Amino acid sequence: MGRALYSPLAGLLAVAAMIPRVRYEVVLTDENIEPIDFDLKADLVGISAMTSYAIRGYEIGDIFRNRGVPVIMGGVHPSFMPSEALAHSDAVVVGEAELVMPEVLKDLEAGTLRGIYKAEKLHSMIGMPVPRYDLVKKKRYVNRTFIQTSRGCHHGCTYCAEQLMNGLKIRHRPVEDVIREIDQCGERNVSLNDADFFGHPGRAKALRKELRGRGVKWQAGVNSRVASNDALLQLAAESGCYMLSIGFESISRETLKSVHKHVNRPETFQTLVKKIQNHGILVFGLFMFGFDQDDPSVFEETAKFNIEANYDACAYSVLTPYPGTLLWYEMLSQKRVVCYGWNKYDQGHIVYKPARITPRQLRDGHMMAYNKFYSFPSIVRRFPVNSSRSKAYWSVYNYFFRKGEVTGRAIENAIADSTEVPQHLPTPPIMPIKKDTRELILSGNHYQIIIK
Ligand code: B12
The missing domain is CATH 3.20.20.70 (Aldolase class I)
Incomplete structure (x- = not known):
């Protein structure tokens, strides 16, 4: 029916709502349903990624950065793996964006946007801005x-x-x-x-x-x-x-x-x-x-x-x-x-x-x-x-x-080949994993967990 069963990413709509309309125009692209315009003259490109989208997110980040456009990443995967995401972006928001976006925009304007942005506390959820539903191409989704x-x-x-x-x-x-x-x-x-x-x-x-x-x-x-x-x-x-x-x-x-x-x-x-x-x-x-x-x-x-x-x-x-x-x-x-x-x-x-x-x-x-x-x-x-x-x-x-469109029935090589272990380690954004399982070191082809 030419529509995606899943919705547009709620995280991006939420972030778009934090950007003052009087100062910036926001363009939303969902690569699940449309191609990205890499020629876009943007002041900032923001990319949201859950883990399965992270590699593509990094590719997109690299392309825009090579064209001189600053890139910021957020969402679940960059929140757990900020140092990995930083290799493909100028800045990463760890966890919720509501309380840090004003600082992000201030640094963008000052030309100092760099590194990890993480709020010191969780948002109370009182008075949150309404997500930018006006940016969604509604006809393309079942759940909009x-x-x-x-x-x-x-x-x-x-x-x-x-x-x-x-x-x-x-x-x-x-x-x-x-x-x-x-x-x-x-x-x-x-x-x-x-x-x-x-x-x-x-x-x-x-x-x-x-x-x-x-x-x-x-x-x-x-x-x-x-x-x-x-x-x-x-x-x-x-x-x-x-x-x-x-x-x-x-x-x-x-x-x-x-x-x-x-x-x-x-x-x-x-x-x-x-x-x-x-x-x-x-x-x-x-x-x-x-x-x-x-x-x-x-x-x-x-x-x-x-x-x-x-x-x-x-x-x-x-x-x-x-x-x-x-x-x-x-x-x-x-x-x-x-x-x-x-x-x-x-x-x-x-x-x-x-x-x-x-x-x-x-x-x-x-x-x-x-x-x-x-x-x-x-x-x-x-x-x-x-x-x-x-x-x-x-x-x-x-x-x-x-x-079978959403069931992975079409996946070829569903049994994934073994790969090199990544150099960057995850850090849960707010809840610490018990210390004894958290200290990892890379040893040959595996991580080793140091139990203290
Ligand atoms: C609701 C939900 C869904 C809904 C809708 C998601 C949607 N429309 O966005 C549905 C049911 C469709 C869904 C589907 C799936 N989901 Co889901 N889902 C969630 C849930 C419970 C909430 C996500 C959400 O909407 N949050 C609200 C928004 C506002 O919060 P947010 O995304 O975190 O965004 C905030 C920050 O992260 C940040 N941020 C986000 N993006 C960006 C970008 C920039 C530039 C910046 C600066 C900041 C920023 O700012 C936002 C505001 O604070 C999460 C759990 C979670 N805690 O994330 C799982 C979760 C995201 N889902 C998950 C998974 C695995 C899936 C599926 C693959 C499940 C499946 N087998 O089908 C599918 C994949 C869908 C797809 N699109 O491909 C996993 C992802 C794990 C991972 N590490 O990748 C999670 C984390 C749950 C889990 N199991 O742990 N999901």
Whole structure:
């Protein structure tokens, strides 16, 4: 349909809003949907990159710098690996940009923009500027408007960067700020971009009360525990919720415990799906493969479970040790990271040695789970014929995933080749990883962890 299923990067829209309009014009380019104009005469080029986009981000940075344009980088990967990013940019923002952008712009004008910019404290999230939605080429995206109502997450899952970027304590934007943004964003269908929108049930409730009657349709990512509360679900449905995405991750409690996802109880998943659907809300289940307890049966069993439990859509990702996460340190200490080519860190490639399966079994099993869950009989069985759930959204998600565009089915050489270890080490932006796993030195072809 010529549209990207994912949205434009929320980080860039947020940063654009911090740049005074009276002084600068901002041009937004999303290379997922359009080419970059390298001839642009710009005072500054800002690049945002999650890990899988970092290498391309560095190439873009190098091109602009060779043309004499100053470059600044930010986002999750440069925040964890600022010294690496600085080799391709003049400056890097580590973590949140809100409190440091005035200094960045001041230094830009003084011609002294250089090095790492990091705020001394986290933003209170009160009075944040409304992201520059006017810059988005809306016709090119399925989900166009991503609104953040909180930052941080209570759960310390070992594979996730959220708590290391934004903290274990959830910070909330005032309800009136969020409502103002929803009113101003120009869309009636929005995605709430929080790591866990139900992380603080009372606050989520207050927001949903305000949303009621505004004619807004919304979806959000939430945790499985709070999502089982009927009163909250009813309020969600009444306030326009049409889909909840939940990181179920695995159908094995042992696996979930091993990655600190204590909130999830597989024995409740099926009832939970039904309960949410009874409120007319679609359930998008997020699962991962490649955990240490996963054996060759996990793929078939998970897909079968998902069909029987009647999930509306599922995404299966390959476990990926993102630099700076606890999982990364665990895998490094076990010498199991094989590839450091960041463009392979997209949750479709396999960049490490799985424990109880081979990389080939992981790749084939990953694809098999997709093929089974999105097979024709499964689609026919799961289609919400007699339900108030959105058939249109159900069809869009099932169409895209069946087609394989967002599932990595087209990836060639999904088992990533081994590469040299990088020279630069990650440093989590706000939450320190325990010191005993943090002191790393490069030794031959591997990192060595110094335990003090
Ligand atoms: C919401 C979300 C999504 C949403 C939408 C993202 C979007 N529209 O931008 C959806 C569901 C689509 C999504 C998809 C994916 N996501 Co996601 N997502 C998030 C989440 C929870 C919040 C991101 C967000 O919008 N934050 C709000 C903005 C305002 O914050 P921000 O991006 O951090 O930007 C601030 C600063 O970083 C900085 N900044 C950012 N860019 C720049 C640029 C410049 C120049 C400057 C100066 C500053 C700056 O300023 C901003 C304001 O303070 C994060 C967790 C996290 N803490 O980042 C994961 C996260 C970014 N996602 C992640 C992943 C892996 C994915 C997927 C690959 C998952 C998958 N298997 O499909 C896909 C990839 C999507 C793609 N585009 O390719 C990982 C990335 C890990 C990594 N190291 O790369 C994260 C960190 C979660 C995790 N597992 O740890 N995601």
